[in-house]
Amino acid sequence: MVKRFRTAVQFLLLAFVIGATVVLIGAGGNQTKITKVTSQVQPTAAVGLNQRYQKSRTATVFLHGYNGGAGSTNYLIKQAEQAGAAQKALVVHVYKDGVMAFKGYWHKSIKNPMVQVVFQDNHAPQKTQIYWLHQVLVQLKTKYGVTSYNAVGHSLGANDIVNQALKYGTDQALPTLQKVVTIAGPFDGLTGYLNAETEAQTQTVAAKPVRFSQHFAAMLKQRQNFPQHVKLLNVIGDTDNGFNNDGFVSVASARSVSYLLRNKLAQYQEDFYSGATAAHCALNQNPQVAKSMISFLW
Template sequence: MIICCTSIVNSSYWKNSIKNPMVQVVFQDNHASQKAQIYWLHQVLVQLKTKYGVKAYNAVGHSLGANDIVNQALKYGHDKHLPTLNKIVTIGGPFDGLTGFLSTQTESTVRQLDVKPGRFTKHFSEMLKYRHNFPGNVKLLNVYGDTNTGYNNDGFVGVASARSIRYLLRGKLAQYQEAFYSGEQAAHCALNQNPSVAHKMIAFLW
């Protein structure tokens, strides 16, 4: 995932000439539990504020990284030791797990349905409990894809699962946008390398 620092004061690390520095967060143990990853991300954000003077940030996450960003904000949304979260870009986030992976509905039908999941996974139900913690005035761009192979997913994450974040954060966001991609460039591991996604993300963030 990427942390984009949008407001910095008294930094002893970055040069004043650097605008909006980016921090790539890569977990050494990417098979650790999500609970551990959320805690590690929280510690990174605390350090960015206390040690480097970061006052506000944007966050970009792909796949489980998207889940980590959202869950960190849900769990620690009111922590005063954190910089202010402005914007989030989620790419192929399995927010309601892999439900709908073998869907027989067409893509157009899925996109017209209510974003409320047909059934809640244990993970999604847990996230719902922390809705009240989510910080205010956050804008979110949700990117998801369908490889057009008849299963309404990007090869790993179902369209309905990726879109369920809209239901999760209903009434909590200052702005919500969706960006849908289809075909080979919409495959789960191709989405974050898709130039169109990059342009959309840059326009949204900056």
């Protein structure tokens, strides 16, 4: 029984690694263009937020990762609402047929609005996901008056956010990026997830990858486009399984964003978590991660 379970776990890990690697390197089909934008948005009265938090019209965009969906970011959004730090305003669905649908509530004076983005094709190539995210941000500025935004991404959603800023960082059609929270982001790909170094050893060495994945090397070439004055919180997990990873993403790969964006950020903060609640699909459901995210953003 134990052997069968281990085999199943290994198969799932292999499937994730293969699938996510295909997404990262850009294979997997043609890019789906946005052909139509729909809106079912109602006006809403201002929600009273907790006085301890800073209030502004800056929107915070939440994005899931490979094979993810609304469930990937629901917990983080709910925790921010319950804390009185922010309010969920919009859900943006991007469908396989190229339709982008905005649903929810909006008012020109809304404070600390949260926007949840959901890709129906959650296996789409990363270049497609980056394009979709870019189009969402353009719509937020042109139709909803959003001039600045924060972004929270889990897993490959974290990569999408950083890559979008690298590719379109100078695009005046976008709102200004202020803060980013990356959770379990495989920035140097799914490499090194069987490394034997301990978390403590990893943190004592430079964040520069030992070798650059194809994906990471491509990001390095766009460093100059990344917006100025951005603050970044990087959340990293290690399940203490002896292989220095969160079950899917190595600590080294998650840390590599600090090398990628070296001397480009106004602030860089790393939060390490260990144990079962630091697993790849547990970090975005972790109360301490939510608390740290809320404190960082608002």
